Amino acid sequence: MDTNDVVYVVDDDLAILDSLKWLLESNGYTVLCHHSAEYFLKFLEITDQSTPSCALIDVRMKGMSGLDLQEKLLSLGFDFPVSFMTGYADIPMVSKAFQHGAIDFIQKPIKKYALLELIDRMLVKSHSMKKELLEITRIREKLETLTRREKDVVKHIISGKLNKEIAKVMGIEVKTVEAHRANLMDKLQVNRPTTLLLLLFRIEQAEVTAINQQ
Structure with a gap:
């Protein structure tokens, strides 16, 4: 207490x-x-x-x-x-x-x-709950620092696509995808794809919970 x-x-x-x-x-x-x-x-x-x-x-x-x-x-x-x-x-x-x-x-x-x-x-x-809300807010703030291209890469990472698949869908070089990926992971302060997925999963769960409570 x-x-x-x-x-x-x-x-x-x-x-x-x-x-x-x-x-x-x-x-x-x-x-x-x-x-x-x-x-x-x-x-x-x-x-x-x-x-x-x-x-x-x-x-x-x-x-x-x-x-x-x-x-x-x-x-x-x-x-x-x-x-x-x-x-x-x-x-x-x-x-x-x-x-x-x-x-x-x-x-x-x-x-x-x-x-x-x-x-x-x-x-x-x-x-x-207050601690979780604070952490979710910080994550959202980090996501807002991403460029439009980096946000597009994030969406494809979440869907499970490999770098070469992302490059094909976005019409860019694999090296460009790798650069975007490195930049966004640096901005979000994660060093592994699994950590990135867990971070994004928390955001998704928070949004689902908010919708269910309405």
């Missing part, structure tokens, strides 16, 4: 908010409570999202429900880990939440150690 980490708690029951805030803060967490999904969304609009965070959300609330809030968060690009608390959860409800990436459901009344374990698990995941 990092002292800068933030735990969001969203519940329309003020007594539960107070209880959870006291419990979590007494165990060293920074806690921000919100009494409605709508208020929470407005708060996030003006919040720095670079800080590792997680959210514990009540399923049944007046106005926007917890599950609707989860979908809204995903559509707006908020990617912190989310778990739900509820007094009752049916199978369709749980299934829908997990399909959208929920970490867990926790039953009310909430047990202290189960809650603390869940919060720790979510914050560890949040740190991992």
